[in-house]
Amino acid sequence: MNIGEIARRAGVSRSTVSYVLSGKRTVSEPTRQRIQAVIDELDYRPNANARALKEGRTRTLGLVIPPASQRLTDMQLGFVASVVEAAARADLDVLLSPSGGDHDRSFERIVTGRRVDGVILMEIRLEDDRVTRLRQSRLPFVTIGRTAEPTGTSWVDVDYEGLIARCVHHLADLGHRHVALVNRSAELVAAGYGPGHRALVGFSHAVAERGLTGVDLCCGDDAPAGEAAMSRLLTTRPEVTAVATINEAALPGVQRALQAEGRLVPRDFSVVGVAAAHWAEDFRPPLTAADVPTLEMGAEAVALLLERIAAPTAAPRHHLYQPPISLRASTAPPPTP
Amino acid sequence: MNIGEIARRAGVSRSTVSYVLSGKRTVSEPTRQRIQAVIDELDYRPNANARALKEGRTRTLGLVIPPASQRLTDMQLGFVASVVEAAARADLDVLLSPSGGDHDRSFERIVTGRRVDGVILMEIRLEDDRVTRLRQSRLPFVTIGRTAEPTGTSWVDVDYEGLIARCVHHLADLGHRHVALVNRSAELVAAGYGPGHRALVGFSHAVAERGLTGVDLCCGDDAPAGEAAMSRLLTTRPEVTAVATINEAALPGVQRALQAEGRLVPRDFSVVGVAAAHWAEDFRPPLTAADVPTLEMGAEAVALLLERIAAPTAAPRHHLYQPPISLRASTAPPPTP
DNA sequence: TTGTAAGCGTTATCAT
DNA sequence: ATGATAACGCTTACAA
Numbered sequence: 001m002n003i004g005e006i007a008r009r010a011g012v013s014r015s016t017v018s019y020v021l022s023g024k025r026t027v028s029e030p031t032r033q034r035i036q037a038v039i040d041e042l043d044y045r046p047n048a049n050a051r052a053l054k055e056g057r058t059r060t061l062g063l064v065i066p067p068a069s070q071r072l073t074d075m076q077l078g079f080v081a082s083v084v085e086a087a088a089r090a091d092l093d094v095l096l097s098p099s100g101g102d103h104d105r106s107f108e109r110i111v112t113g114r115r116v117d118g119v120i121l122m123e124i125r126l127e128d129d130r131v132t133r134l135r136q137s138r139l140p141f142v143t144i145g146r147t148a149e150p151t152g153t154s155w156v157d158v159d160y161e162g163l164i165a166r167c168v169h170h171l172a173d174l175g176h177r178h179v180a181l182v183n184r185s186a187e188l189v190a191a192g193y194g195p196g197h198r199a200l201v202g203f204s205h206a207v208a209e210r211g212l213t214g215v216d217l218c219c220g221d222d223a224p225a226g227e228a229a230m231s232r233l234l235t236t237r238p239e240v241t242a243v244a245t246i247n248e249a250a251l252p253g254v255q256r257a258l259q260a261e262g263r264l265v266p267r268d269f270s271v272v273g274v275a276a277a278h279w280a281e282d283f284r285p286p287l288t289a290a291d292v293p294t295l296e297m298g299a300e301a302v303a304l305l306l307e308r309i310a311a312p313t314a315a316p317r318h319h320l321y322q323p324p325i326s327l328r329a330s331t332a333p334p335p336t337p
Numbered sequence: 338m339n340i341g342e343i344a345r346r347a348g349v350s351r352s353t354v355s356y357v358l359s360g361k362r363t364v365s366e367p368t369r370q371r372i373q374a375v376i377d378e379l380d381y382r383p384n385a386n387a388r389a390l391k392e393g394r395t396r397t398l399g400l401v402i403p404p405a406s407q408r409l410t411d412m413q414l415g416f417v418a419s420v421v422e423a424a425a426r427a428d429l430d431v432l433l434s435p436s437g438g439d440h441d442r443s444f445e446r447i448v449t450g451r452r453v454d455g456v457i458l459m460e461i462r463l464e465d466d467r468v469t470r471l472r473q474s475r476l477p478f479v480t481i482g483r484t485a486e487p488t489g490t491s492w493v494d495v496d497y498e499g500l501i502a503r504c505v506h507h508l509a510d511l512g513h514r515h516v517a518l519v520n521r522s523a524e525l526v527a528a529g530y531g532p533g534h535r536a537l538v539g540f541s542h543a544v545a546e547r548g549l550t551g552v553d554l555c556c557g558d559d560a561p562a563g564e565a566a567m568s569r570l571l572t573t574r575p576e577v578t579a580v581a582t583i584n585e586a587a588l589p590g591v592q593r594a595l596q597a598e599g600r601l602v603p604r605d606f607s608v609v610g611v612a613a614a615h616w617a618e619d620f621r622p623p624l625t626a627a628d629v630p631t632l633e634m635g636a637e638a639v640a641l642l643l644e645r646i647a648a649p650t651a652a653p654r655h656h657l658y659q660p661p662i663s664l665r666a667s668t669a670p671p672p673t674p
Numbered sequence: 675t676t677g678t679a680a681g682c683g684t685t686a687t688c689a690t
Numbered sequence: 691a692t693g694a695t696a697a698c699g700c701t702t703a704c705a706a
Contacts, residue, residue, distance in 0.1 A: 002699055013677045018701060025702095028675060048450040049389045050699035053682050058386065060432070067422070077414050084435050085404070088443045093452065094433045095397070098421050106425045113385040114683095115430065223619050252589065252619070282560050282589070339683055350693045355685060362686095365691060387683035390698050678705075683698105690693075 006044050010035045021046060060093045061305065062116035064107060064130065066123045067098045073221055073249055075276055075294055079122055079144055082298025090306065099130070111137055118305045120144065124155075126192040140308035142301050145194050146318070154304045154316040156297045160195045160246055160274060161202035162322055163290045167244040167272045168206035168214075170288075170325065174242075175333045176270065178213050180233055182226070182245035182254065186218035199246045199274075215240065219250050226253025227260075234261045241269060241334035248275035251283055266332035272325070286328035293323055338381050346379075347372045358383060397430045398642065399453035401444060401467065403460045404435045410558055410586055412613055412631055416459055416481055419635025427643065436467070448474055455642045457481065461492075463529040477645035479638050482531050483655070491641040491653040493634045497532045497583055497611060498539035499659055500627045504581040504609045505543035505551075507625075507662065511579075512670045513607065515550050517570055519563070519582035519591065523555035536583045536611075552577065556587050563590025564597075571598045578606060578671035585612035588620055603669035609662070622666035630660055 007014040012031060019025045020035045027035070038044075052058040063083055066072065072080070087094045095116055099107035110116055111133065117140070121130055124145030131153065134141045143155040164181065171179050181203040183189060189196035200216055207214035215237055219229040226247065233240060234257060245254070254271065263269040265285060273280075273289045280287035300319050307314065340358075344351045349368060356362045357372045364372070375381075389395040400420055403409065409417070424431045432453055436444035447453055448470065454477070458467055461482030468490065471478045480492040501518065508516050518540040520526060526533035537553055544551035552574055556566040563584065570577060571594060582591070591608065600606040602622060610617075610626045617624035637656050644651065 003701095004699080014700080015678080015702075016676060019676090022701080026675080031675085043449065045445070045449040046701095047390070047699050048446065048452045049386045049395065050682090051701075052386045053384070053390055053684090053698090054700045054702085056682075063433075065421070072414060072418060077409060080417075081409060081435075084402070084433050088435050091442060091446075093443065093446060096400075096421050096431045096433055098418075098425055105428060106430065108382070109385070109428075109430060112380065112382040115385045222615070256621070278559070284593070340685095341683080351684085352686080352694080353692060356692090359685080363691075368691085383685095384683050387698090388685080390682090390700090391684045391686085393698075676706085678703105680701105680703085682700085685697090687696080688694085690691100 001042055001044050003044075003046060006035065006038050006042065009042075010038045057117050057309075058115060059091065060095050060116045061087050061302070062095050062097060062110040062119040064097045064099055064110070064119060064121045074279065075248065075292060076122060078276060078292075078294030079298045079301075082295045083120055083302055086299040086302035090302065092302075107133075111139055118142070118309045120301050120305055124194055126194055126197060138312075140305060140312055142305040142308065144297065144301050147194070150318065152316060153318075154308055155318045156300050156304065157318070157320055158195070158274065158292055158297075159198075159320050159322045161198040163202070163274050163325070164199045164244055164246065165202040165206040166290075166325060167274070168203060168212070169210065170272060170331065171242045171244065171270060172206075172210040172212060174270065174331060176212070176242045177334070178237070178239045178241055179207065179215075180237070180240050180243045181214065181216040182229060182243050182247050182250060182273075183216055183218050184247050185220045185225075189218055195246055203244065213239075219247050221247065221249040223250065223253035223256070226250025227257045228253070230254045230257035231260065234258075234263070242331070243269075243271055243273075245271070245273035245275075248273070248279040251275065251279055251287070255283060266330050268335050270331040270334070272331050277326075280326070280328065283330060285330055288325060288328045288331045290323045290325045293321060297321060338379055340381075340383060343372065343375050343379065343381050347375045394454050394646075395452060396428065397432050397453045398424050398639070399432050399434060399447040399456040401434045401436055401447070401456060401458045411616065412585065412629060413459060415613060415629075415631030416635045416638075419632045420457055420639055423636040423639035427639065429639075444470075448476055455479070455646045457638050457642055461531055463531055463534060475649075477642060477649055479642040479645065481634065481638050484531070487655065489653060490655075491645055492655045493638050493641065494655070494657055495532070495611065495629055495634075496535075496657050496659045498535040500539070500611050500662070501536045501581055501583065502539040502543040503627070503662060504611070505540060505549070506547065507609060507668065508579045508581065508607060509543075509547040509549060511607065511668060513549070513579040514671070515574070515576045515578055516544065516552075517574070517577050517580045518551065518553040519566060519580050519584050519587060519610075520553055520555045521584050522557045522562070526555055532583055540581065550576075556584050558584065558586040560587065560590035560593070563587025564594045565590070567591045567594035568597065571595075571600070579668070580606075580608055580610075582608070582610035582612075585610070585616040588612065588616055588624070592620060603667050605672050607668040607671070609668050614663075617663070617665065620667060624667045625662060625665045626667075627660045627662045630658060634658060 097106045119141040126148040146155045184196045277291040280289040434443040456478040458480045463485040483492040614628040617626040
């Protein structure tokens, strides 16, 4: 079923059918209706590839996700979902590429096969080969997260540095003197994963600024890891009375460890962090946290990408999110010794 | 950068370049090397759309996911990840379509725009418009889950009916007389969501067969809903000593409600279910459960789809998964009154 | 208001 | 062993 078939059945030329489809020139009402009737009857829709070939654009966005082997976190999933949704609203399709390293066939296909009009990249490292690769290609792209030197690229990111600093200040204001940071996994931080580094920077600065003692620990992205890290902390550093965290997936484990040690939150121990709202609300008691607006960020990433596609030479833009810290019920002054 | 440019620089015709790329006819070693050198130098890769147009296939799979608005469950995410991964292993790309209802533009684009060689459908209902739609189209497809009458289609599914029945028998064997089923949300069940219905059928039959009293309740896909449903059950039906569930996301809430009522698992109350392994292992104590093999199922769905694409007229195949129930530590005989 | 025809970048069938 | 050329299905000047 192609445009020629429709044209034949309607007794017109192919171009007239095309113009009915696109509305790019006026077609007399009788012919338009006749053609439309045939289209409806045969449920015809133009071949997207042929159209893309001719138009030079694919109406498709590429989304590079971390390889599936390592389970996606809730937040990553939130980004995927919101990007796909925002793209669908703009009548754009999304092509997924699971790729971690640089030499990835799927990634190469997308970047260089002209299958997409632009790319959204997730899980950005401070030094990121994929960003380098994309920069030298002509393909518009936007990153969720940012490299160490993001100038010249469009991106959205969460201000982990500032947010964790604010968390520490909040704890200091309450009177805590010994605080800890529960970071993401050691591998991630070692690999130069942005949020891990920036959270650590923000933590260290704030701790120094307020004259606190701070201990930072890495922790895998799941409850068992959180429980292990936390119980180790509680026994080796009993003076610590509060933690700040960016590792939402570890929270259930953090909670369990606290409970196992008989520390009541927030009476005996305070917890504060950066996390998607549902993790925070699911904590007992509800977690005082900066809620990462994944939905908004995914939509904004798509918007920025569409901008770059429309005007590739325009100055790149970015959006650093600093969601306010929702005061829920997990922080209080430290217990009096 | 197109094949003509490569041909010109290498001083050969376009077809020769094409043959070097595909290897479909022998090219003399010197010319082959000369052409390959140009290709490497310019990092040329053929335009995927042009190739698709000519070859009549896109090397792309469509994956229809539930609309992003409703957060994807962990299991759904597992399917997405494993499908994408399996496709990448076969050098196939995956086009995502978030679509719930039938009249979805994104879905229509994929089905009828010839953007993909085949489609994988998730979240199948007993009566599913998308399946009907796909059936009348010529496009090969595979479903994860199955309709009420799946004959003639290829699918993979979990045997919720048999599995929940086995759970009930397990509980009955232990001596429980009053058991409950924690199902998925009422909306889902009302909409004819397969797992919800089949779990209920399996539960009812097994309960009848063993002469137990059974109560079934629907419950949203999150911890708060699980907590609410469970605490309601514990107060209104205090005689119930065990639950079986297919609602993994509700498990943390189930646990909290039990704890709040002072019921110790498994001494006072038994819990058993069908859930991804990490939910089961995260339960306290570890949950006796049939572990849904999402990874395997996603890969199998891709394999079945590739079969159908290769041989559209061959008899469809399916795979009903009945993972064994891993005996962990959440079930025991009921407390003696 | 409509039709004709060129061309998007490939692949594959003929020739040579 | 290689080259010309006709499709694939569409959009869009350019003509009429």
